[in-house]
Amino acid sequence: MRYSQLFAKTSKTAPHDADSxxxxxxxQGGYTSQLAAGIYTYLPLGLxxxxxxxxxxxxxxxxxxxxxVLMPALTPKEPWTTTGRWDExxxxxxxxxxxxxxxxLGSTHEEIVTPLVQQFVKxxxxxxxxxxxxxxxxxxxxxxxxxxLRGREFSMKDMYSxxxxxxxxxxxxxxxxxxxxxxxxRCGLEALIVEASGGAFSKFSHEFQVLTESGxxxxxxxxxxxxxxxxxxxxxxxxxxPKCGEGTIKADKAIEVGNIFPLKSRFTDAFDFKVxxxxxxxxxxxxxxxxxxxxxxMGTIVEVHHDDKGIVWPRGAAPFDIHVVSIxxxxxxxxxxxxxxxxxxIEGCGLEVLWDDRDAPPGEKFADADLIGIPLRLIVSExxxxxxxxxWKERGSEKTDLLPKNDLLDAVRAWVGLRVA
Amino acid sequence: MRYSQLFAKTSKTAPHDADSxxxxxxxQGGYTSQLAAGIYTYLPLGLxxxxxxxxxxxxxxxxxxxxxVLMPALTPKEPWTTTGRWDExxxxxxxxxxxxxxxxLGSTHEEIVTPLVQQFVKxxxxxxxxxxxxxxxxxxxxxxxxxxLRGREFSMKDMYSxxxxxxxxxxxxxxxxxxxxxxxxRCGLEALIVEASGGAFSKFSHEFQVLTESGxxxxxxxxxxxxxxxxxxxxxxxxxxPKCGEGTIKADKAIEVGNIFPLKSRFTDAFDFKVxxxxxxxxxxxxxxxxxxxxxxMGTIVEVHHDDKGIVWPRGAAPFDIHVVSIxxxxxxxxxxxxxxxxxxIEGCGLEVLWDDRDAPPGEKFADADLIGIPLRLIVSExxxxxxxxxWKERGSEKTDLLPKNDLLDAVRAWVGLRVA
Numbered sequence: 001m002r003y004s005q006l007f008a009k010t011s012k013t014a015p016h017d018a019d020s021x022x023x024x025x026x027x028q029g030g031y032t033s034q035l036a037a038g039i040y041t042y043l044p045l046g047l048x049x050x051x052x053x054x055x056x057x058x059x060x061x062x063x064x065x066x067x068x069v070l071m072p073a074l075t076p077k078e079p080w081t082t083t084g085r086w087d088e089x090x091x092x093x094x095x096x097x098x099x100x101x102x103x104x105l106g107s108t109h110e111e112i113v114t115p116l117v118q119q120f121v122k123x124x125x126x127x128x129x130x131x132x133x134x135x136x137x138x139x140x141x142x143x144x145x146x147x148x149l150r151g152r153e154f155s156m157k158d159m160y161s162x163x164x165x166x167x168x169x170x171x172x173x174x175x176x177x178x179x180x181x182x183x184x185x186r187c188g189l190e191a192l193i194v195e196a197s198g199g200a201f202s203k204f205s206h207e208f209q210v211l212t213e214s215g216x217x218x219x220x221x222x223x224x225x226x227x228x229x230x231x232x233x234x235x236x237x238x239x240x241x242p243k244c245g246e247g248t249i250k251a252d253k254a255i256e257v258g259n260i261f262p263l264k265s266r267f268t269d270a271f272d273f274k275v276x277x278x279x280x281x282x283x284x285x286x287x288x289x290x291x292x293x294x295x296x297x298m299g300t301i302v303e304v305h306h307d308d309k310g311i312v313w314p315r316g317a318a319p320f321d322i323h324v325v326s327i328x329x330x331x332x333x334x335x336x337x338x339x340x341x342x343x344x345x346i347e348g349c350g351l352e353v354l355w356d357d358r359d360a361p362p363g364e365k366f367a368d369a370d371l372i373g374i375p376l377r378l379i380v381s382e383x384x385x386x387x388x389x390x391x392w393k394e395r396g397s398e399k400t401d402l403l404p405k406n407d408l409l410d411a412v413r414a415w416v417g418l419r420v421a
Numbered sequence: 422m423r424y425s426q427l428f429a430k431t432s433k434t435a436p437h438d439a440d441s442x443x444x445x446x447x448x449q450g451g452y453t454s455q456l457a458a459g460i461y462t463y464l465p466l467g468l469x470x471x472x473x474x475x476x477x478x479x480x481x482x483x484x485x486x487x488x489x490v491l492m493p494a495l496t497p498k499e500p501w502t503t504t505g506r507w508d509e510x511x512x513x514x515x516x517x518x519x520x521x522x523x524x525x526l527g528s529t530h531e532e533i534v535t536p537l538v539q540q541f542v543k544x545x546x547x548x549x550x551x552x553x554x555x556x557x558x559x560x561x562x563x564x565x566x567x568x569x570l571r572g573r574e575f576s577m578k579d580m581y582s583x584x585x586x587x588x589x590x591x592x593x594x595x596x597x598x599x600x601x602x603x604x605x606x607r608c609g610l611e612a613l614i615v616e617a618s619g620g621a622f623s624k625f626s627h628e629f630q631v632l633t634e635s636g637x638x639x640x641x642x643x644x645x646x647x648x649x650x651x652x653x654x655x656x657x658x659x660x661x662x663p664k665c666g667e668g669t670i671k672a673d674k675a676i677e678v679g680n681i682f683p684l685k686s687r688f689t690d691a692f693d694f695k696v697x698x699x700x701x702x703x704x705x706x707x708x709x710x711x712x713x714x715x716x717x718x719m720g721t722i723v724e725v726h727h728d729d730k731g732i733v734w735p736r737g738a739a740p741f742d743i744h745v746v747s748i749x750x751x752x753x754x755x756x757x758x759x760x761x762x763x764x765x766x767i768e769g770c771g772l773e774v775l776w777d778d779r780d781a782p783p784g785e786k787f788a789d790a791d792l793i794g795i796p797l798r799l800i801v802s803e804x805x806x807x808x809x810x811x812x813w814k815e816r817g818s819e820k821t822d823l824l825p826k827n828d829l830l831d832a833v834r835a836w837v838g839l840r841v842a
Contacts, residue, residue: 067427074514
């Protein structure tokens with residue numbers, strides 16, 4: 001992709017109301033545009049990042065054996081009254097259609113998925129089963145804030161699993177935890193698994209929290225793996241860890257990037273979703289739910305991976321693999337031709353390239369590349385061409401290497417391979 | 422994919438309220454599940470089809486040079502009042518959030534895209550530009566009907582182009598027509614381009630109509646290419662064609678599967694979106710919009726391509742390339758092992774296979790395969806194994822061929838290649 005042709009460019013000025021690094025840097029980098037509080041448009045660069053994160057999640061959910069479906073956002077009132085949540089969920093957007101028909105915009109989909117799965121699960125032999133969707137959700141937030149972290153419309157991967165026995169549920173729940181860690185690792189995030197409230201019907205649920213100063217949650221944790229969120233914490237900072245008996249509890253701010261929840265039969269009972277067990281007797285179906293918000297993951301990555309110049313994307317979430325910057329000179333056409341050839345060669349390896357082909361000063365191009373934050377930058381100029389080489393610079397590092405063009409494709413392949421692994 | 426593990430299966434009984442072939446067959450085939458009038462869940466098979474159609478559209482829009490963005494569904498009232506359409510669009514779903522803030526669910530996105538593009542287009546040198554999104558839209562339909570054809574929530578690809586001159590707009594508009602024809606051809610639809618009303622600000626717009634008895638539109642057309650919809654028709658059935666002067670006008674029912682619209686400066690003027698032209702004088706930006714609904718295309722394909730047994734998917738929209746049916750016998754394990762090997766070999770060629778691996782009577786499997794409607798079926802049984810062969814049956818044809826296993830992969834590759842071309 002030629003940067004000159006890219007729709008939506010970087011901006012030197014920060015939005016006046018940006019209350020967080022992601023709100024500021026995603027707009028300045030040309031990734032998002034704010035339409036209203038908590039409501040964003042994804043520009044071409046931003047949609048590329050969002051889709052990469054969605055695909056990482058999709059691959060990990062498919063590997064778990066879950067199957068993708070797509071439920072509507074516009075949902076009728078009836079199933080919400082069946083579970084009692086029409087009045088219980090205070091952030092539910094409600095609206096009325098022709099004939100006084102009442103709807104809610106889905107902020108979660110237990111009310112939709114439970115009767116859906118009930119349609120198709122007729123016997124214990126059809127269990128376990130799990131489905132997920134990646135779809136936009138809506139929350140009537142009193143105060144949207146922090147860019148993509150707390151929005152009124154946001155993308156969500158919500159998975160729901162259905163089981164005959166507690167043991168089967170627990171086995172799946174553990175496997176889901178591993179899948180979640182895979183997602184975060186591939187997106188360049190280190191997440192802690194943290195005990196959280198299980199609501200009225202389960203002892204615990206679990207949150208995945210990324211420690212960062214800009215987080216609005218507070219996590220009490222020990223190096224042994226013990227971690228609780230502040231709502232349920234039985235410890236305070238400096239306490240000896242109740243789990244390992246050795247470590248000292250630390251308290252850190254964090255962003256919640258996912259949660260998984262044992263729902264027991266809270267929703268299946270509401271819809272009278274029972275199956276005949278092996279003994280012929282009707283049994284409540286047990287259920288779990290598992291959420292990750294791709295847009296929130298995107299915002300969190302920016303909170304964690306940026307410097308004073310802009311975003312520093314981890315490889316798995318970058319909009320392009322490589323940013324080629326060509327620097328004109330006395331013979332700009334010669335440099336452009338060499339850069340074009342380089343871009344073709346790299347794209348021929350199956351890699352994605354953003355090429356800054358503009359007629360602009362080097363300083364402006366480098367500042368834009370810093371804002372955009374693609375992890376690997378290759379610079380082509382008269383100086384490098386004279387040495388039959390290319391400058392290699394990794395985002396976030398001050399070091400620049402001169403690499404012979406002959407070695408370049410192998411080096412790029414190895415680098416991308418390393419970062420993917 | 423093993424059919425035994427697929428979430429959501431076929432159903433022998435038609436939904437009681439199905440008012441159209443697509444409403445009935447998509448539910449019976451296990452593609453969709455109706456949540457409320459005009460609101461559907463896409464089951465795994467249905468989501469595969471929907472995504473294939475979206476990807477065909479995406480490829481053709483990218484080839485036009487348009488760039489993909491993603492705008493929100495939840496949109497604030499202000500831009501709708503700016504254009505006067507808050508009160509003008511009668512199907513706009515309206516809702517209220519915290520603090521009395523009013524929103525509309527986007528039924529179209531001129532109000533959002535125009536100020537968005539205005540942010541980034543500062544000079545005539547930034548024109549032309551075009552962006553599109555593939556996103557769910559909402560319409561407060563008084564009467565949702567015909568399955569995926571007239572829904573309250575539905576997927577839409579909406580593209581918007583921006584131009585400095587009428588000539589530049591017209592050139593793009595013609596190229597967009599070709600891209601649209603490519604989409605329909607690849608989805609197995611024959612579309613007519615039909616003149617339609619241009620509203621208050623343009624002489625004509627154009628609709629793409631697929632002739633079929635189940636359509637709710639009426640198109641007057643001649644073999645020479647002349648075609649008008651009933652709202653603007655200056656002819657009646659049996660008239661001599663006013664364009665070629667030779668053909669006779671026919672009137673046929675049709676489904677609208679897309680429309681393209683010269684918007685002139687209707688929306689850009691409302692937002693005072695002007696650029697300085699080459700002469701330095703401010704000039705109104707001209708705009709076009711271009712819509713195709715992937716879910717409506719999906720419904721239309723089913724209306725056109727089905728028989729009394731079920732759907733007959735065209736290759737470009739089928740959920741899988743090939744349906745392998747294994748038929749047990751005296752030694753079912755032997756047949757299953759052979760089928761598994763066959764499936765692996767075909768998947769090794771990069772093709773997608775649905776394998777009916779159930780322990781079920783052949784008649785049931787064939788009836789389900791007919792309902793599902795994958796275009797090519799391969800049958801493995803003790804009878805075919807004894808001849809070291811596989812039965813080859815194309816959906817919609819009564820003919821079955823016996824094909825030696827050695828020739829199979831070449832034949833499958835050639836068949837898929839043929840259907841794609």
